[in-house]
Amino acid sequence: MLMIGRMLTMAMAILGGIFFSQAPEFAQQYRQRIGGALDELRAVISRFDSEATRNGLDRDKALGLYSSSGEQFLRSQGDSMRYSFDRYQALEQQSRDLSQASPLGKPFVILRNPDPDLVTSAWADFSPGIPVTIAGLAWTGIGLVLGWLAAALLGTASLRAARKRHHVPNSRQRRVLEQGKGAQYIEEARPLRHQEVPAHPLPEPAPARREDGRRTV
Helix, strand or coil: CHHHHHHHHHHHHHHHHHHHCCHHHHHHHHHHHHHHHHHHHHHHHHHHHHHHHHCCCCHHHHHHHHHHCCCHHHHHHHHHHHHHHHHHHHHHHHHHHHHHCCCCCHHHHHHHCCCHHHHHHHHHCCCCCCCCCHHHHHHHHHHHHHHHHHHHHHHHHHHHHHHHHHCCCCHHHHHHHHHHHHHHHHHHHCCCCCCCCCCCCCCCCCCCECCCCCECC
8 A cells, every 4th residue: 555655656746747847848839929919919909099099089088988888899899909908018028027037937927927818829739848958857846846745745635534534543543542551451460459358258267187086276
């Protein structure tokens, strides 16, 4: 049983190392898609601003007209444009952060504020790479440690559940039980200090007789 637990722990550690070793490669492929997404958003925003300027409006006034419209379609269009503006700013900031981050820290930049659309598309077309860089090896080590910790936590939780289900005492409880049994054995083996006097005294033994038939004193 102990051998099986060790094998499972090792397997989870290896799987964690393999999975996390791809973090730098995924960050690289994610970053490549940011440029395309920014170009698309930039074109949409430019057309919106041009139409607003042509009608004597700035961006905020044009969005206000969408929001105050009685048509649900126009209000939805205004919400869509606000989302485009916010997403453009977030991706632009993330692109700058990725440019300044080290190879080891780029996955953390993405984890801090991931773009759902880019994560989905990057994962769908993701091509695993061999971790030969320092960042890849470092993330492999992180995965090994996290996998080992996850296996240890799962093993501890399952062991506690089994003990509660079968009422198996832990090591501390076993020591207490053993100490209690030892005290009981000592108490049982200890001789009585005072012999109990029976309620009815035993009869005195008959006097011994000599060979000539006379009683001995």
